[in-house]
Amino acid sequence: MELQRLLLLGFLFLYVVQVAVAKFVVEKNSLTVTSPEKIKGNHDSAIGNFGIPQYGGSMAGAVVYPKDNRKGCMEFDRFGISFQSKPGSLPTFVLLDRGDCFFALKVWNAQKAGASAVLVADDVEEALITMDTPEEDSAAPKYIENITIPSALIEKSFGETLKKAINGEDMVNINLDWREAVPHPDDRVEYELWTNSNDECGVKCDMLMEFVKDFKGPAQILEKGGYTQFTPHYITWYCPQAFTLTRQCKSQCINHGRYCAPDPEQDFSSGYNGKDVVIENLRQLCVFRVANESKKPWVWWDYVTDFQIRCPMKEKKYNKECADAVIRSLGLDGQKIENCMGDPNADVDNPVLKEEQDAQIGKGSRGDVTILPTLVVNNRQYRGKLAKGAVLKAICSGFEETTEPAVCLSGDVETNECLDNNGGCWQDKVANITACKDTFRGRVCECPLVDGVQFKGDGYSHCEASGPGKCNINNGGCWHDAQNGHAYSACLDSEGGKCQCPSGFRGDGVKSCLDIDECKEKKACQCPECSCKNTWGSYDCTCNGDLLYIRDHDTCISKSATEVGSAWTAVWVIIIGLAIAAAGAYVVYKYRLRSYMDSEIRAIMSQYMPLDSQAEVPNHVSGDHA
Structure with missing residues (x-):
């Protein structure tokens, strides 16, 4: 048994040495302090490798630093502490200190007490590290699978700044942002899954198998639609040179110690050997290569799920015969797959597995792959729970917003966070209006646009209708009532108009307007x-x-x-009007008649005598001839 343990440690040691020349990249999300003013700013935080980070989205919350149980190693209800946010208030982000217990346990205890996210402050000044699930905690499986909130590690100095502000009774608000945690350089997402065919390695194997079965459908939809390019990978180790000829090393490795896997049961004397796992891993890689050559890479998902169901280790069916039966049922070319696998007993490099070992080394922005299982999306390692909805959300965040395929808007991704306490956003239950908007990028508290009327506010504690038409929606939030067939409203339907009690009432216009007794x-x-x-x-x-x-x-x-x-007035008006009209007509008549007579008389008299206005008539007989 001691030799077995030494060999296992040797595999791990040499693997560490192998990747030491590369790098481990801590995946981060952006953290922004929005208040108080004196500590506003942006900071990095390391995404925890459990729970469900909101890839592609963001969360705003108020930070709380508990007075008791500050390391979160015990359940908070023992201290009467609850982090459940009240309706209309920001979600609660719990700040905890590092130390004394596993990271995952701290987050689990805070989640049970109502926290929406957890920040763990480091206890030493160092570069950020990735918080991972505990390997040696036998009770871990009971809670790790149930962690659904995001968590992140922050630097010690930044943690002290937050604690000082909180202890000074400042309201500390923070925005956690995962929108750029996965880059989206083009309209196709490239992702890879580092996995293992071993189904007897405990909780992690069970979680991996369950994930592959659940994720098969969305993965094939994305691949068939050309939205993604998927590649499976398998980690292998190599045997220390001094042990390559031992029985133990031969049972765990192929190609003379070049490619090894730990014993499934960690017992070299019984059950399946690591060699069996390496060969099946190699077969699954070749299944993918052959399927990819036929332009059907998604068949890999069919093979691994069928193999898990039909060829489990516990039923002693984890072998070549069962694998060949699955290959035939899927219509794959078995001979091509055999040719791809090569001879596991040859003392030469296997090109397929050699490529896998090289791929484990980090390149570009991607770090070394040291955790099984590991998902890499657009060359960034995914951190969080390996569950269908969470992984699909991470993959979908690799698309530019509004370009994501329909599967990204399905129920697999949209878990509708608004159904739980309305997502902590504002809502008007009477008018059935809410500021909570749920997408695969996470819920957003945003005042809505309803029937052409824009609500304005912070989206968390209040939203109110604004502008023309606001009175048509729940009376603009103002008082209204109806009695005896008469209805009154305090809403003024104008931009910037406030609630004002109508004539005949007095009050605040919002909650009440009381009738005025004018009498x-x-x-x-x-x-x-x-x-x-x-x-x-x-x-x-x-x-x-x-x-x-x-x-x-x-x-x-x-x-x-x-x-x-009124009657006599009308009569007299008519009579007077007629009299005035008659008098006017008579005056005009007399004037015109007199003018006519004058002109006639003047014409007659002008024949007999000169008038004053005429010159004397001249004598046409000359006096010189008399």
């Missing part, structure tokens, strides 16, 4: 003959006897006097 307050119906009766929103005024109330003048007048006077 008691002597605001109307004050004439001596008047009798006042208050109504809801108005009043009625009547006059004593045979009198009529004139509301505009708040006075009473006689009905009969009004009727008779």
Whole structure:
């Protein structure tokens, strides 16, 4: 047993040495402090390798640093602490200290207490590291699979800054942003899964097998549509030179110790050997290569899921015969696959597995692959729970927004966070209006546009209708009521208009408007003959006897006097009008008649005598001839 342990440690040691020349990249998301003003700024945080980071989206929250259990190693309900956010308030981000227990346990305890995200402050000044799941915690499987909130590690100095602000009773608000955690250089997402055919390695193998089965459908839709380019990979180790001829090393390796895998049961004397795992891993790689050559790379998903179901180790069917049966059922060329695999006993490099070992080394922005299983999306290692919805969200975030395929908008991705406490956003339950908008990039608290009316506000604690038409939506949030067939509203349908009680009411216009008793307050119906009766929103005024109330003048007048006077007035107006017309006509007639007579008389008299206006008529006989 001691030799077995030494060999296993040797595999791991040599693997570490092998990748030491490369690099381990800590995947990060952006963290922005939005308040208070004195500590505003951007910071890096290392994404935890469990839970569900909101790839492609962002989250805003208020940071809380608990007074007790600050390392989060115990359940918070023991201390009477709850992080559940109240309706309309920002989600709660819990700040915890590193140390004393596993990272995943801290996050799990905070999640149970209602936290929406967890920030772990490092306890030493160092470069950020990746928080991973514990390998040696036997109780871990009970809670790791159930962690659904994101978490991140922050530097010690930044953690101290946050604690100081919180202890100074400042409201610390933070925005976590994963929108650029996965780059999106073009309209196709390239991703790879570093996996293993071993189904007896415990919880991680179970999670991996379940993921492959669940993710097969979306993966094939994306691949068939040309939206993605998928490549499977398998990690191998090599045997230390001093042990290549030992029975133990021969049972775990092929090609004379060049490609090895740990014993599935960690027992060299029973069950399957690491060699069996390496050969099946090689077969699955060649299945992918042959399927890819026939332009059907998605058949790999069919093979691995069928092999898991039909050829499990626990039923002693994990062998070549069962694998060949699966290959035939899928119509794959078995001979091509055999040729691709080569001779596992030859003392030469296997080109397929050699390529896999080279691919484990980080290149470009991608770090070394040291964790199994590992998903790489657009050359960035995915961090978080290996679950269908979470992984699909990460892959979909690799597309430019609005260019993602339909599968990215399906229920597999849109878990509808708005159904849980309305996503912590504002809502009007009466009008059934909410500021919560859920997409695969995460829920967003954003005041909505409803029937052409834009609501304005922060989206978390308040939103209110603004501009023309706002009164058509829940009366613009103002008071309104109806009684006895009369309806009143305090809403002013204008840009910037506030709630104002209508005439006949007084109040704040939002929660209440109370009827004014115009009769008691002597605001109307004050004439001596008047009798006042208050109504809801108005009043009625009547006059004593045979009198009529004139509301505009708040006075009473006689009905009969009004009727008779009005009739005689009309008659006299007509008579006077006719008289004036007749007199005018007579004057015109007399004037024109006199003018005519004058002209006639002047014409007659001009024949007999010169008139004053005419010259004397001349004598045409000359006096010189007399």
